[in-house]
Amino acid sequence: MQERDRLAHFEHLVVPHMPAAYNLARWLTRNDHDAEDVVQEAFLRAYRFFDGFHGGDSRAWLLAIVRNTCYTWLEQNRRPSLSLEESLPEPQSADPSPEALLLERLDRELLRRAIEKLPPEFREAIVLREMEGLSYKEIAAITGAPIGTVMSRLGRARSRLLQLLTGGSA
């Protein structure tokens, strides 16, 4: 393929997913500047590997590369606050009562901070499901985790968020 056609094809198929790519990178890096660098690097990588993309879901393909780039970045810029999934305590068996939730009055910033506190595997599950509206199957393809794991991460992420938002111990 001519280089010009290749670029045009890439711009047509992959570049339109920049908002989803940026949103995922921003939530994983938790910072504007790093998100911008990671997204740029991910796009250059995606373009380099574009010949290996033989059709399919270009958004999921790009998001898998963005995620991979983010995790490489997180490895290189490890912060003490990054806890691993395994270090999380099991969620409490009882859910908080709906009255205790008061989600109607829930502040947007409070919600944002609670999601930021989640470990990256849980955070990305919430971002991909609730903000990008992706199916379990698509999330599984992006994160390389089995569908059952996607489900249990989402379940645990939500339990954890509910605990954070209702002031329960977690």
Next chain:
Amino acid sequence: MNCEEARALLTAYVDGELDLIHSLEIEKHIEACEACRRSVENQRTLRFAIERSSLRYEPTAAIEGRIETALRSSAPPNTRTQRGRWPWIAIAAGVLLATFIVGRWPFGVQPAVDNMVAQEILDSHLRSLLPGHLTDVQSSDRHTVKPWFSGRTDFSPPVEDFAAQGFRLIGGRLDSVSGRTVAALVYQHRQHSINLYVWPLPGAPDASATSTARQGYNLIHWTQAGLSYWLASDLNAEELQSLATLLRRALANASAP
């Protein structure tokens, strides 16, 4: 289904990812089990709160421009790679990842196409909300709206009203999606405007409804009897889904012999 079995599936139930049989079993279980019912309610409330809070981060125009420039100057990639900033190990890992993904890719090409159409639908929906743009023909009478389209389109969009179910037809207009003229029917549900886009896809097989959330709006798409349908609204996904179900049922009845 006992409580332990149910708990393992509640998340998938809330997300609409369970098959019908398990969904029904969960519904039966939560009628009797308060703890599980509460968990479902809490998860739904949380989902709604996240959706309503529009927590997405948007890239700035500056970063979009920067990436476009970087892409253009990186072409052709085999003569000028970006090897400075990233160690070879990361690139090798990327190659492995890409091979891995391509090797087990479970989707067809259609989702990517649908995804681009989805963005156009959403753009069109947002345009239609500007003052004076929503309807060309304003009528809740389907016998007024339907003839309006004939002579203006090369196909006849089905026009149904569901005022009794809370979805009032308020009119229609011509719009443009992917460079072709499409019919847009406009419904009102409480204060929410809903656009239903219709255009012919000759020979396309029927496809069941899939929904996506995008920038705080919900979109539902399906293909039925050679026509492509898209619903777009800021209405919540569940209620929009119920309109999709009403439409699909009415269309199936209409095309039945």
